[in-house]
Amino acid sequence: MAADLHCHTKLSDGSVGIEDLIIIAQKSGIDTIAITDHDCIAGTVRSQVIGKRYGVNVISGVELSAFDFDAGKNVHILAYLADAPDRLEAICKKTSVARKRAGQIMMLKVAAKFPITSDFIINHASGSTNLFKQHIMHALMDAGYTDEIFGDLYHKLFDEDSEANILAPTKYPTVKEVIDEVHGAGAIAVLAYPGKFDNFDEIDKYIELGLDGIEVWSPYNTPEMVEELTKLCKKKKLLMTGGSDFHGTYGRKTVTLGSYSTPQEHLDKLMGYKAKKKRAQRKAEKEAASK
Numbered sequence: 001m002a003a004d005l006h007c008h009t010k011l012s013d014g015s016v017g018i019e020d021l022i023i024i025a026q027k028s029g030i031d032t033i034a035i036t037d038h039d040c041i042a043g044t045v046r047s048q049v050i051g052k053r054y055g056v057n058v059i060s061g062v063e064l065s066a067f068d069f070d071a072g073k074n075v076h077i078l079a080y081l082a083d084a085p086d087r088l089e090a091i092c093k094k095t096s097v098a099r100k101r102a103g104q105i106m107m108l109k110v111a112a113k114f115p116i117t118s119d120f121i122i123n124h125a126s127g128s129t130n131l132f133k134q135h136i137m138h139a140l141m142d143a144g145y146t147d148e149i150f151g152d153l154y155h156k157l158f159d160e161d162s163e164a165n166i167l168a169p170t171k172y173p174t175v176k177e178v179i180d181e182v183h184g185a186g187a188i189a190v191l192a193y194p195g196k197f198d199n200f201d202e203i204d205k206y207i208e209l210g211l212d213g214i215e216v217w218s219p220y221n222t223p224e225m226v227e228e229l230t231k232l233c234k235k236k237k238l239l240m241t242g243g244s245d246f247h248g249t250y251g252r253k254t255v256t257l258g259s260y261s262t263p264q265e266h267l268d269k270l271m272g273y274k275a276k277k278k279r280a281q282r283k284a285e286k287e288a289a290s291k
Contacts, residue, residue, distance in 0.1 A: 002261040003032035005059065005270075006078065006192065006215065006243020008250075009047075012037035013132035015248030018047050021257070026054045030258040032267060034061035034243070036078055039095040040129045041085050060085060063192060064182070065095050067172040071202050076192035077178045078215060078241070080270065083186025091173060091181045096130055098170050103131030105168035110136055110157070113166070116143050133158055134250040150252050175202075179210045188212045188273055190241050194229065196220035203232065212273065213239025217260045219253045220245070239273060240266045 008014030009021055025033050033056060035047045041062050051058035060082055066075040082088060107121050116139060125135040137149045146153040157166050182189040190213040194200055216229045233240045242262040244255045
């Protein structure tokens, strides 16, 4: 059965609530999902409780933002199956505070450019743990200045090469900090959609930092990328996952839940990964002790 391991809700920058997302999964015949809101674990327990009600297995997850300062690139790490999700709260909060500051600056800049108020923009982020670009664009849509989230106006306001951009700097943790925090919480670290941020040249470096897997099946990875990543994962013995990066109407691409998914074979490997690692560690310790 399909397993969509990359989904977003209203808690971050998705347009659909947790229960509605789970109902969509159930009616679509998707029996396993992971809710991976950006730098937010607030819905972990609730989503699993609701999932049981509808017969959908909800794997605990979160998408953590990082920055590779050497490469000058954004990097997103998906953290799955944390033994102690609360241990990820600190890094989530740190990023959330930084994003909130940037969001407030951008909101004020938009309110200065267009005849809308900050409160009007904030209302569009109701239910979210933060203010995202999609919320600002939704407010501008409702005010009649555009008819789409990711159109010309979005690029004018949020592209770095636009002279009229309203971007505010957001400081993200390093990739090492994120992977270390993920492992500290007893979770599995998977590189999200390397095709989106062109993270291919840095993958070997991230493996050395402890990366456990790569999101192979994604709307941001071309068929050629999927082939390349599959070969790499097999060679390096990395986990392979897949997900739609579902955001509802707030998505950059038009995708349905489950349109990109994790095959059962690889879902089984993900679910048994930590136990396998522990067995290998015990075996190594035993062999070392007998020498």
